[in-house]
Structure formats: C-alpha cells, structure tokens
Amino acid sequence: MDCIFCKIVSGDIPSNKVYEDDKILAFKDINPQAPVHVVIIPKEHILTCANDINEDNSAIVGYIFTKIPEIAKLCGTEDGYRIVNNCGEKGAQTVFHIHFHLLGGAQLSERLN
Ligand code: 5GP
Ligand code: ZN
Secondary structure, three states: OOOHHHHHHHOOOOOOEEEEOOOEEEEEOOOOOOOEEEEEEEOOOOOOOHHHOOOOOOHHHHHHHHHHHHHHHHOOOOOOEEEEOOOOHHHOOOOOOOOEEEEEOOOOOOOOO
C-alpha cells in the first residue's frame, strides 16, 4: 500500500518519534501548525478516518486516547492541547491512515478552523 504513514512505521520514511510502543507511534508533524504538533497513529493501517470507527475496531482508538496524556506530557504540553482528526477530503484529510493531531505548546485560538 502506498501510504506515507505505513512507510514511517516501517522506517522507509524517517520521522522524529516522540512515543512508540507495539501498537502506536507518535511523531512530529513535518509541517507544524503549532509549537507542538504531533501525529499519533496506530501502526496497523486498518482505519482511514473517524468514519471507519465501529464497535469491532474501536479498541485501538481507545488505546490511543489512553496514551494521549503521556504523549502530551512528553511534549511538555500537558497543561493544554487540542486533538484533531481530519476526516475525508472535505475535512482536509490528506493521509488516509487514521491519525490524531496533537496540537499545543501555546495558547490555542478558540476557533477550530
Ligand atoms: P491530515 O491532513 O491528513 O489530517 O494530516 C496529515 C499530516 O501529515 C499533515 O499535517 C502533514 O504535514 C503530515 N505529513 C505528511 N507527510 C509527512 C511526512 O512525511 N512526515 C511527517 N512527519 N509528517 C507528514
Ligand atoms: Zn498506512
């Protein structure tokens, strides 16, 4: 599969990793939109975006969310951050391997777009 994030998981594309375990990977976004901008992905390419989540496959999403506080702390933004999932082309999604943006490191705007 020609997927940038699968290539990051395999190491074919280098990344600045901030957290990794057997199920998930968090790495710095190449085009940061905030002082802290990390992309958190499941290593397995099973979902494309939030639209694909269902009762049978949601465990990995729940697992990512249990790790978010730890990842935020590793990035020094545990005092506040935003989690974003861009879903579909109208949601401005560009990489179709489900991922959650962790944005922080500054006072974020009240606006979400
Ligand atoms: P999306 O727009 O799909 O929600 O987010 C994809 C994100 O992946 C974008 O913020 C983009 O900057 C980031 N990205 C795309 N290619 C690479 C890459 O090769 N390395 C890293 N670290 N981030 C990437
Ligand atoms: Zn993938």
